[in-house]
Amino acid sequence: MKINFILTGEGSSDLRLVEHIENILIQNGFDEASGEAPDLGRLVNPPGRTVREKLIAILQYYPDIDAIFVHRDADGTGTAAREQEIALACGGIAGLPTVIPIIPVTMLETWLLADQDAIKRVSGNQNNQGQITCIPGLNRLESTRDTKTLLLEALCEASAAQGGAIGKIQKALL
Structure with missing residues (x-):
């Protein structure tokens, strides 16, 4: 079906x-x-x-x-x-x-932060084998403030972009 x-x-x-x-x-x-x-x-x-x-x-x-x-x-x-x-x-x-x-009880961004593979795919760098270091452990995600900014940071880190490329990512996501 x-x-x-x-x-x-x-x-x-x-x-x-x-x-x-x-x-x-x-x-x-x-x-x-x-x-x-x-x-x-x-x-x-x-x-x-x-x-x-x-x-x-x-x-x-x-x-x-x-x-x-x-x-x-x-x-x-x-x-x-x-x-x-x-x-x-x-x-x-x-x-x-x-x-x-x-209807998530916590912001959608918090839920997305729990899936590092999805973040890597969205960032355009699904072959990234490393951990995304800016994301706190799962047990601390729900209490994390400003998850939108953290998700943006995670996408930039996962993409391995530098300099002007980071600005392009931020502009595309905001």
Whole structure:
């Protein structure tokens, strides 16, 4: 069985989540999983920032998808409030495929920091055999502050880029 999906989220770091979702879907019985995380802000008429506006735009531009994954950080509101926000956003939208909330309790960047191989792939240097030294141990990740900056640092380290190349990486990710 094959599944095609769209991921919509909160920022550019969410784009790296597609591969993880594809892997999880395959591990859970799908023969093939194909996902995209389009930058809806680049559309001729970009949608607003609400979940509902994004869902309507996705349905318009991707009418044949099987599912939409909606990433929203729990932040200070909590998981239940985010689930309710997503459910309310879906109300009354005809033809909407299955909508699956992704609501990490800690920031997505913290989750990504736990996967050094993924960081190496995203950095363009998947052949890097070394450890990424700027990442603290798993037992300290959840208490790490400013994980976005740490993830950027890890991507730069994993890429083995130097000088101006680091600036290009930072610009591409911010």
